Amino acid sequence: MPVPQGTTGAGAPARTVRPSTVRLPRVRLYETVRTAHLERAHELAPASIVYRRRRYDFDADLAAGLDLVEAGPLRAAWVLARSDVREVEVNEPLMVSSLRRTALALAAVDTAARLRRRPRPVVVTYAIANDDPWRPPARPGLPGRARRALDRWLVGHVARRVDRVVHGTQASLDLYRRLTPALLERAAHTLVPALPAPCPCGPPAPAAGGVLFVGAFEARKGVPELLAAWPSVVARRPDARLTLVGTGPLLDEVRAFAASRDEVTVVVDPPREQVHALQRTHAVAVLLSQRTRTWREQVGLPVVEGLAHGCAVVTTTEGGLAGWLEEHGHRVLDPAAPAADVAAAVVALLDAGRPAADVRADLPAVDGRRAADAWLLPTP
Template sequence: MKLKRARLYESIRTAHLERAHQLKPAAIIYRQRRYDFDADLARGLELIEASPLRAALILARSDVTALEVNEPLMLSSLPSTAVALLALAARRLLGGRRVLVVSYAIGNSDPYPQRLRHSWKSSLRKVVERRLAAIVWKRVDRLAFGTAAARDTYHGLLPQSGGRTEVLIPAVPAACSCEPGQFSDPHRVIYLGDLSQRKGFPLLLEAWPSVRNANPAARLTIVGKGALVDQALASAAADSSIDVVIDPPRSEIHRHLRHAQVLVLPSQSTPIWREQVGLPIVEGLAHGCSVVTTTETGLASWLAEHGHSVVAAGCSAGALGEAIKDQLLRAAGRSDVIATLPQLDGRLAADSWLFETDSRDYQT
């Protein structure tokens, strides 16, 4: 590993790669690639695919001085994180330097009660996960929360520690730097991302006829891929106001976002999942779209405060349709939405804060 700063991730996807080119330079050690991994964006980055044990060995043998780990309540990554931290602790006992450990947290739900089975195995696993989460939480030196909901969740589930520095930096984007290229369509609604039940895609399709009846000029662009692709295509075949674009390149996604007035992401929680932020929301905001979403996103309070529409989780198709119609009628102009955004992307600001402490402070 060439760099002295590293990020230990459970999985990596296109959004991570895009952001890595903007974040402070760091090697990225990851266990697996997500479905949307773009190899072209990997160019110029130091990426290391490794099992948990190999990742720990790489870190122990490296000269790393600062390490970002997955957030402590991300249960799937806890074993890998714990093994890596153990390896770094052993390195220090052998005369190595203390590593600055940082983390970025957006988890906004309690992961423990979501396990419905109560066998002795599940009970034991729950005990182990709680213990590992507490260990990782205690070892983190600096932690940035991306939403107020995440901060409240962590403070409610994990013991307070006086040795860690924390900050809340909302995960709100800066305006996208891509060229406008065209004017937005004031009647255009866009759904972007995973075509799935948990993202509320069927609810949007159910709500759309009421939007179209109230506004005959309204059009819906569906951009993404997922389990409900056939449902999307069938809806477009039956309704000329619906366009479907399956898994387009990033440049085309940006073009569709620039053309839209309202982005809709009606996320619905499941027993094991809740929308933490919602990448489509972030991308929509960055392009000046007004947003219609549910209370499940960690950005719900920020969105409501800035003129977007936030409906209750589990709302009816009628309620979602009313929110979409309302935004089409009164949505702020693209420049007005962008004016509410920070100059520096919230995730980039958090990264700068996480690593601003000179790692030499942790040398021994």
């Protein structure tokens, strides 16, 4: 989404040194930070962001005005312990990869509160996990089993410390009901679908045959499946044009595919303004997410952004919004669907020619993540 003018938090430029404290009493603890997080941070209530690492699509210009602290687990705990933290948003309990970092951070802020004789900080989380973290077997041997046992304990430990939770998808709510029922019995919780509001960046003007992929050029994002289906799309819709936007390990394969096809364009890691412009001018957005041993698509930022710009969507059942998409006229496929079925879904949406205004009319007036944040951390 476009970034409003101005700044967030104290209004100062982003820090270029390693600070020993955060500036604000409200903190968001992130594992990774990407451009979409920075955009959203300008829209949400002011908060310091403590994060472990940057994603490849981190736009440093958007960091201006934000209080960002890059820190590993131990240093993050040290920074938080030295700060006056009153509210903290943590990664969701079923995000196993960040459990140790989250547990350390919570121990730090709770200990600091006790020493200062202040109430414990309010702890909130935004949950969109829709994959059982215990689905892959534990690694063989005693170390693997011990790590799995520790992870299970940490899930319960972190969950017991959460005061408020918003689920961004029904799939996430169902998963938490099954795996951590005690959390939902004790903490305040609600469901706010992770749907965007219509993007105000400009009026959509989609070309009739325009098909768009935005994202990492990776197998898990369904790039091979899209490339395999594309010749069949063009055979049925000679006016179809495919734009592939992103970068990643399959970039060479994507470029080789486009080199032999005049109707395919590759745009490598463009600025956000160009991404928005492409989303406004394409009729169909495609994200054919494929589950891996340890990963499942939670929502899919390209799906959300495509909807916000009026794109009809072709995706798979892996994403947490699959049910909503199917109910609202988009195409949702089994991830193992053959290329012919993928092509048929794309062509069906191109043939339908659904106006962008109709797609956007199904969206909420307030972005789902902003609505969730207002419920999690209401402004006094």
